[in-house]
Amino acid sequence: MKHNFYAGPAILPREVLDQASKAAHLVESEGLSVLEMSHRGSFISNVMDTAVQTAKDLLQVPDDYEVLFLTGGASSQFYMVPMNILGDNQTAAYIDTGVWSTKAIKEAKLFGHVDTVASSSDQNFNYLPTLGDIETKKYRYLHVTSNNTIYGTQYHTDLDLDVRQVIDMSSDIFSRTMDVSKYDIIYAGAQKNMGPAGTTLVIIKKSIVDQLDRPIPTMLNYATHIKKNSSFNTPPVFPIYVSMLTMQWVQKQGGVTAMQKINEDKAALLYDEIDRNPLFSGNVATDARSLMNVTFQISDQSLVESFLQKCDQHDIVGLKGHRSVGGFRASIYNAMPKSSIQVLVDVMQDFEKSHG
Template identity: 40%
Template sequence: MKRHYNFSAGPATLPTEVMQQAADEMLDWHGSGMSVMEMSHRGKEFMSIYHDALQDLRDLMNIPSNYKILFMQGGAIAENAIIPMNLVGMKPQPATADYIHTGHWSGRSILDARKYCKVNIAATAETSHYTHVPARDTWKLSTDAAYVHICTNETIGGVEYHFTPDVGDVPLVADMSSQILSREVDVSRFGVIYGGAQKNIGPAGVTIVVVREDLLGHALPICPSAFDWKVVAENDSMFNTPPTYSIYIAGLVFKWLKRQGGVPAIEKVNIAKAALLYDYLDSTEFYRNPVAKDCRSRMNVPFSLHKESLNELFLDGAKERGLVQLKGHSSVGGMRASIYNAMPIEGVRALVDYMRDFEKQHG
């Protein structure tokens, strides 16, 4: 069987060898006579999987010892509410939180946060139609914010932070759903890092939360116990049944990433993949990428054809070549190539070759 090059934004492509290992272990994990899907989340078999995944993620991200790693559920969208419910209690009520609005997903975060606190939009990229990250010196931060929230990579718009903003002593909270493990990050500069796993980590179902310990224990009274970070941390993410199979696959991906040389090595590959695609886009007027060059995402590359009428023909031809899931998000149209860690550079080369051939035929 020949696997396609899958450019989906999420759930996204996974490393082939991880999928093969999971297939080999499906019915009998390490002689246990059980599938991971069937194991008790508190049994010794799954706990060994869980602790390995926990330590491997801590190693890969160089997470300091004063940070907790939580495996939660609900995706980044649930965390949009869970974050203010856990953090605004640090301040007298009604509390304020600062948000930087760079596109669709930060916008979704703002909408949910407004249910639990006053939101100050400290900076917005609205004037550029969300095609850039506002420069740090333009941000108008509150004097008493409970936290500052950013989305480090806008999956739909293809905008990425290539810097970590200095926000002083206020906790910096980052949705890293589509950027996590793709580049080196100094975790100590963040109060909270979170993200859905279904892009660079594994299948949908598990949400990663990395939270500094001093930020635990401030949940609002209305916060459900299963969403209270302190409760989840005290129970090693086992307060309720976690998404065990998703954690298992995530653990396999962590080990795969270690075999590639870790985050520094995969970042070099990601830089090369992104450069290959952007260099071609910049060389032609047949395709267009709208994002400011200094804010372009390495993970998600949106582009449009010079004639919208060619879109379906482009997608049909791509599928014939084994290049799938290239249709852009419905809110923006066009195309989008998501080139996460598991996308090999050969896949990006195949895409560029096809784009070049298509341009010759229809330009």
């Protein structure tokens, strides 16, 4: 197996992959593959219920919230959120921390007014913008991206403004403790910290739906999926099944509290080497450094390719930085073992010896 540092779809725990593979072949008790089972049958109904309950348990989701497994990725939540909760004459506040926030802002403008209340665009999003005094009463909600996969920035604590808060946690869901009650909607595409591509987690306060008189297609109305437990139509069964296995794996690690400690420890190993090694430097402001996506540069740009080749020789894949940032990005999600990060650190130290 390679050391999988891709940003997403991304590494999944080995035992999850083994179990998923086995179920794709045959679930003994059913005499069928999990890929060919009816979503109305007892096995998949139980998978759906267990996935919901495990998400609730991991994040201590309050009773007045619903957990949904939808499709279309976070990109579909960019428009579903405003379509469902932002009236034509209402205004939403968005914090712009780069590409993903920018895309969310674009879609929201189709449904109402948008104020970008903070942005770090002046420095290519390499820090988290300070939110000054904002007139919270003016806004229907505030939207924020918790972890920006591309630049490697992350909010490490919950936002706590006196306004409905909506958060995109696509790349750090289940990686840290959080207070769900601070948000009206939390959403996350599966393919970083939750499972394979193909499903989207939405945790939503029930009281926020069905408040607009805008006509909404049935499939795009959160109320539909709340009422039908994410099975109004055939849900993406296998991506949800693997997400369930991954959430159960997080439980076995000790839940999100333990996961956060492990993630802090793993990230420290890599950031410490970046700070120590004279060849490398981190991209983002220290207090904004993501525990999930570690972005860094090499001092001599002509060495980029040769460092990537060296990584390749050590079975490290997916380390190339996003084209809008350059350099390197090590995505070290929940499933990334510390031993793989150690391999990367060793390669960095070897590289220092030969090129320092």
